[in-house]
Amino acid sequence: MWTCIGNILWPKRVAPTLCYGTKPGCLLKAWRRQCPWLGAAQRREGSAGPKWQEEKSEDGVKWKQLEHKGPYFAPLYEPLPDEVHFYYDGNAMKLSLAAEEIATFYGKMLDHEYTTKEVFQNNFFNDWQKAQEMTVEEKKIIKHLDKCDFTEIHKYFVDKNEARKALPKEEKQKLKEEADRLQEEFGYCILDGHREKIGNFKTEPPGLFRGRGDHPKMGMLKKRIMPEDVIINCSRDSKIPEPPPGHKWKEVRFDNTVTWLASWTENIQNSIKYIMLNPSSKLKGEKDWQKYEVARRLKGVVDKIRFQYRFDWKSREMRKRQRAVALYFIDKLALRAGNEKEEGETADTVGCCSLRVEHIQLHRELDGQEHVVEFDFLGKDCIRYYNKVPVEKPVFKNLQLFMENKDPGDDLFDRLNTSTLNKHLQDLMDGLTAKVFRTYNASITLQEQLRALTSAEDNIAAKILSYNRANRAVAILCNHQRATPKTFEKSMQNLQTKIDAKKEQLAMAEQELKRAKADAKARKDVKSKSNVDKKKKLLAKLEEQLTKLCTQATDKEENKQVALGTSKLNYLDPRISVAWCKKFGVPVEKIYNKTQREKFAWAIDMADEEFEF
DNA sequence: TAACGAACTTAGGATTCGGCTG
DNA sequence: CAGCCGAATCCTAAGTTCGTTA
Numbered sequence A: 001m002w003t004c005i006g007n008i009l010w011p012k013r014v015a016p017t018l019c020y021g022t023k024p025g026c027l028l029k030a031w032r033r034q035c036p037w038l039g040a041a042q043r044r045e046g047s048a049g050p051k052w053q054e055e056k057s058e059d060g061v062k063w064k065q066l067e068h069k070g071p072y073f074a075p076l077y078e079p080l081p082d083e084v085h086f087y088y089d090g091n092a093m094k095l096s097l098a099a100e101e102i103a104t105f106y107g108k109m110l111d112h113e114y115t116t117k118e119v120f121q122n123n124f125f126n127d128w129q130k131a132q133e134m135t136v137e138e139k140k141i142i143k144h145l146d147k148c149d150f151t152e153i154h155k156y157f158v159d160k161n162e163a164r165k166a167l168p169k170e171e172k173q174k175l176k177e178e179a180d181r182l183q184e185e186f187g188y189c190i191l192d193g194h195r196e197k198i199g200n201f202k203t204e205p206p207g208l209f210r211g212r213g214d215h216p217k218m219g220m221l222k223k224r225i226m227p228e229d230v231i232i233n234c235s236r237d238s239k240i241p242e243p244p245p246g247h248k249w250k251e252v253r254f255d256n257t258v259t260w261l262a263s264w265t266e267n268i269q270n271s272i273k274y275i276m277l278n279p280s281s282k283l284k285g286e287k288d289w290q291k292y293e294v295a296r297r298l299k300g301v302v303d304k305i306r307f308q309y310r311f312d313w314k315s316r317e318m319r320k321r322q323r324a325v326a327l328y329f330i331d332k333l334a335l336r337a338g339n340e341k342e343e344g345e346t347a348d349t350v351g352c353c354s355l356r357v358e359h360i361q362l363h364r365e366l367d368g369q370e371h372v373v374e375f376d377f378l379g380k381d382c383i384r385y386y387n388k389v390p391v392e393k394p395v396f397k398n399l400q401l402f403m404e405n406k407d408p409g410d411d412l413f414d415r416l417n418t419s420t421l422n423k424h425l426q427d428l429m430d431g432l433t434a435k436v437f438r439t440y441n442a443s444i445t446l447q448e449q450l451r452a453l454t455s456a457e458d459n460i461a462a463k464i465l466s467y468n469r470a471n472r473a474v475a476i477l478c479n480h481q482r483a484t485p486k487t488f489e490k491s492m493q494n495l496q497t498k499i500d501a502k503k504e505q506l507a508m509a510e511q512e513l514k515r516a517k518a519d520a521k522a523r524k525d526v527k528s529k530s531n532v533d534k535k536k537k538l539l540a541k542l543e544e545q546l547t548k549l550c551t552q553a554t555d556k557e558e559n560k561q562v563a564l565g566t567s568k569l570n571y572l573d574p575r576i577s578v579a580w581c582k583k584f585g586v587p588v589e590k591i592y593n594k595t596q597r598e599k600f601a602w603a604i605d606m607a608d609e610e611f612e613f
Numbered sequence B: 001t002a003a004c005g006a007a008c009t010t011a012g013g014a015t016t017c018g019g020c021t022g
Numbered sequence C: 001c002a003g004c005c006g007a008a009t010c011c012t013a014a015g016t017t018c019g020t021t022a
Helices: A024-034 A040-045 A050-056 A097-108 A118-128 A136-141 A151-165 A169-186 A282-312 A318-333 A393-403 A418-428 A434-453 A460-477 A488-523 A526-558 A565-570 A574-584 A594-599 A601-606
Strands: A002-005 A008-011 A086-088 A091-093 A188-191 A194-197 A231-233 A251-253 A262-265 A272-275 A360-366 A369-378 A384-390
Touching: A086 A097, A086 A151, A097 A118, A097 A151, A194 A282, A282 A318, A282 A418, A282 A434, A282 A594, A282 A601, A318 A384, A318 A393, A318 A418, A318 A434, A360 A393, A369 A393, A418 A434, A434 A460, A434 A574, A460 A526, A460 A565, A460 A574, A488 A526, A565 A594, A574 A601, A594 A601
Parallel strands: A231 A251
Antiparallel strands: A002 A008, A086 A091, A188 A194, A231 A262, A262 A272, A360 A369, A369 A384
């Protein structure tokens, strides 16, 4: 009934239908009822009775006990050796400690494209010149960035890196052991009696802010986090973490309605950063499970919702029409919700609700298709979304209406925002928000594609290729892109060389077969006949190897700019993959690596081959 | 109801690892 | 054994969502 994964007992094969159709909150309760270390086992020990369980199901409570060591702080800045100089206007200049540290941030990045951007340079220079970073004298001298010469600093760090790489084995081993020791000391916490891995146990080191895309704040100084900036969260009765010697925490609090262990406010966007648990933890696993259960509930009502929004395309109310068209995009194209963003604070990116007129173009007819919408905008992380989509006629007509008398920079959906959209979705299904559609459509697509692409008689390699294709279909739907790997051309060439070599071998084998056949015909003895068979077999083997290489090449080419990891990690119900593995005899290790197996431990244990999303 | 803040998930690029090859 | 390459891991930015406040 129960099974131990890592150091946690999980319910074995919780029937997925058990919680189907209930509120998200009920999932947790069902889990708790069945999870021994949350319920029965504790009671048996007599340490906690029903009262404990009651407390546990208290609204918003995430844990009962939390103990940890606090975050790890990287060592302070080490000044440059005397022979490494910074030059201003051709003259060597010894900088104050603070100013020098910031100079090294820039120097280290010299061969990065960032440092060629004007915004980056200006932001850096502005922050560098601030009083608390540069002394008055330094500020008097250092007036222009283009007179600053960081090349010696840059070289120093490049050399240092090389030296580290060239270190003898034992030295490297020592460094590794030290890192392991840190992981051991700071990398875990005790949550409700179980040792759980922390996701990010180090505070973020200082440096220059690297925003994505055209970020107005790129190059600004990201300050060093000190214990005095950090809030610790743990249980009241636990051993309170010790701040580093000579320091104090900003605050120690005991809030069991949140999941973070420590937090601080970051100085670029003034937002809060958190130390949280690793995805392998029960806390995160449970959350993940819930997420997919909500998506599965959407499966039950999605037809109704689709009918409803089609109906709303004809509504008298503009508000409703816009909502219905937006929802159609979110559903059909898996667009993100698209919150409004503060102008000038971040890069100019949009999602569905924040689309502007300039982001779409309408074509009554395009490439032989009717009512085509051409999307072209920058989404999350400044990744371009470009797509030409034939839409249903009422959608097309509505879009024309929404765009009437508007400037390119105006909102397409001017009567809509994410909050009103989500409010509406909440009415359609408990727990439904815009992002659930992405999860649902991703997972259902994987399931359908796997069904369509997998043949039971295929070998393992072919099955994995099918899996990757299904995975890729989802990644394309969700627009998960990556920069073409730097080594792509080269590795593609290598593969091509292999293919060519194989072809040559094949041609040779063919000739040999021909010769063997002729020989057999002439001699008509057993030996020459068996030789023909041998050559035939060799030929078949080579042919198989060639097709394998060719599929590999196709796979690689198709994957050039597609990132499979994001959907695998965040959108695909792992139980679909696990069930597929079991059904087709594919070892789960072929699909999930070690980290992924840890994250999806709950699903690997729970799903049998019958599982259906 | 808009603005803000908090908490959490999702994201791609950078860095490191580890196995293979010449 | 160095040097290369793809995979794994690390890193932290950038989203979504929801609750609170003015």
